[in-house]
Amino acid sequence: MNNEEAKFILRAYRPGGQDAADPQFAEALDQARRDPELSRWLAEQTALDTAIGGKLQAIPVPADLKASILAGRKVVPIKPEPWWRRSIHPVAATAAVAMTFATIGFLALREPPEPKADFARFTKDITDYLGKGYGVLPRHAHLATTEAGYFGSQSYRMNYRSPSLDDIRHWLAANGGHSDFISPRGLRQPLNLGCAVMDWWGRRITLVSFQIGRNLPHDKVHLVVISSADLPDPPVRGQPNFGEREGWTAGSWNDGKLTYFLLAPGDRRVLGKYL
Structure with missing residues (x-):
């Protein structure tokens, strides 16, 4: 205290x-x-x-104080209420209270509207998921989401690991992933790889993590793939779009069939050497 x-x-x-x-x-x-x-x-x-x-x-307290107060009091006659008012008022009050509590309960219990599953939401959810689970972002970074519920029951881990990109493709093909993704040219000979197939708001996505060095977790580059048809507004085909956050750079592009999201440490120049 x-x-x-x-x-x-x-x-x-x-x-x-x-x-x-x-x-x-x-x-x-x-x-x-x-x-x-x-x-x-x-x-x-x-x-x-x-x-x-x-x-x-x-x-000093005057001896006649109480009598003086009572003598000056204005007496207002109270008219008795009609019987029909006396019977309706309690019912109306009870109904009003019940309606108020019902409204409060409805507002408190109803679920918030599901966020729009567009490309902006996709990039934000993926960045937060990777940042929280794989150390892509510093621990002090603000995460727009605190749970990975939009990824179903998938936890922060790889489903399969291998140093061979062909092995990764075979596993994805056998487990419903996007095995036909085009790997960025600068990431075709990594030290190791890991992959996962996850659910994002009912849409299937594939995560492939490339280990490019020994300084983990920063020597990892993450590629996320989703069918372009699963996004209402996939990026325009052509050159990648870039964005930076907390020392990491993200690039996104669309090859028509698939939409790609690549997250790597460093600035746009560093990310560009993988594309």
């Missing part, structure tokens, strides 16, 4: 000592005993309360 909290409590402390044994004041009184500044404040406050109480007690 600090002095301000103690003062807040001790302002209700009565100067006559009636509250000395009250447990509600015990901690604040202990604080006053330990702190000289608070002790002086309490002494001044007690002296002031004592002085004010003495002045109030010195004011």
Whole structure:
């Protein structure tokens, strides 16, 4: 407890000592005993309360005070309510209360509208998922999402690992992934690879992680593939679009059938050497 909290409590402390044994004041009184500044404040406050109480007690109370107050009171006759009002009002009040609670319950329990599964949402969800699960972003980075519920039951792990890109394609073909993806030319001879097939808002996506060095997790480049038909607004075919976040750069492009999202450490120049 600090002095301000103690003062807040001790302002209700009565100067006559009636509250000395009250447990509600015990901690604040202990604080006053330990702190000289608070002790002086309490002494001044007690002296002031004592002085004010003495002045109030010195004011004589007129003997006919009660009679004078009652004599000046305005008497307003109360008309009895008709029986039909007395019977309807409680029912109406009960109905109003019930309706209020029902409305509050409906607003509290209804699920928020499902976010639009467009390309902007896809890139945000993928970036947050990789950043949280694979160390792509620093731990202090703000993540727009806190759960991977939109990826079904998939956890932060690879389903299959191999140093061979052909092995990765065979596994994806056998497990419903996008095995026909075109690997960026700068990522065709990695040290190791991992892959996963996941669900994103009912749409199948493929994740392929390329290990390009020994400094993990930063020497990893992540490629995410989704069917262009599963996005209402896939990127325009042609040159990749780039964006940077927390020291990482993302590139996205569309080859007509598939849409790609590549996330790598460094700036656009570094990412460009993989494309």
